[in-house]
Amino acid sequence: xxxxxxxxxxxxxxxxxxxxxxxxxxxxxxxxxxxxxxxxxxxxxxxxxxxxxxxxxxxxxxxxxxxxxxxxxxxxxxxxxxxxxxxxxxxxxxxxxxxxxxxxxxxxxxxxxxxxxxxxxxxxxxxxxxxxxxxxxxxxxxxxxxx
Numbered sequence: 001x002x003x004x005x006x007x008x009x010x011x012x013x014x015x016x017x018x019x020x021x022x023x024x025x026x027x028x029x030x031x032x033x034x035x036x037x038x039x040x041x042x043x044x045x046x047x048x049x050x051x052x053x054x055x056x057x058x059x060x061x062x063x064x065x066x067x068x069x070x071x072x073x074x075x076x077x078x079x080x081x082x083x084x085x086x087x088x089x090x091x092x093x094x095x096x097x098x099x100x101x102x103x104x105x106x107x108x109x110x111x112x113x114x115x116x117x118x119x120x121x122x123x124x125x126x127x128x129x130x131x132x133x134x135x136x137x138x139x140x141x142x143x144x145x146x147x
Contacts, residue, residue, distance in 0.1 A: 004103035005116055007123040011098055013134045015090035016067045018098055021134060022086065023070065030139035031129040040070065052143040059084075073104075080106070098127065 011018055021027045023040035028048075037047040042064045049056050062083070063071040070086040082104040089097045100123050105112060132138035 002103060003105040003107050003112065003116070004101055005120050005123075006099060006101045007120060007127060008097060008099045009127040009131060010091070011096050011127075011131050011134055012094055013096060014093060015088040015096040017134060018088055018096050018130070019067045019070070021130060023064070029142070031133040031142050032126050034143070040064065040072075046072075050143065075104075080104070098130075100127070 021031070025036035025038060028036045033048040034051040035049045038044065040046055040061050042061050044061050046059050046061065047056060048059060057074055058077065059072040059074040060076070061070070061072050063069065067090075068088055071083065073081050073083050075081050082102055085101045085103075087099045087101075089099070091097055102119055102123070105115060109115065129138075129141045132141055
């Protein structure tokens with residue numbers, strides 16, 4: 001069994017603008033991570049920081065299709081590698097469906113349900129912040145959830 005979770009949102013902007021918000025280190029700090037070490041490009045390892053949580057992680061960009069798809073893996077340093085696939089489908093010039101699928105969860109993990117719920121919560125929150133940023137210029141929702 002290959003356990004995965006998928007989260008979808010409709011964002012009222014072009015697929016290219018959504019894509020750039022993700023891969024451009026100058027934009028990502030407006031809605032997701034505090035910082036990204038560089039522009040996301042296929043084959044690169046990117047360091048992402050959450051200053052509020054004093055956390056840092058490294059992702060490996062597996063695939064990039066300009067304006068359409070981003071695939072990366074993360075968690076290698078913790079021994080639990082997940083793959084995240086972000087697909088952008090432009091519905092019209094000003095509307096994009098973004099679909100994020102995360103896979104690689106261990107089916108025999110006794111904490112699987114809690115991990116899936118936590119990841120789903122994180123993706124819904126990230127996409128809510130991305131939507132607010134791209135549609136309305138809101139850039140201060142990021143990292144508002146404090147655990």
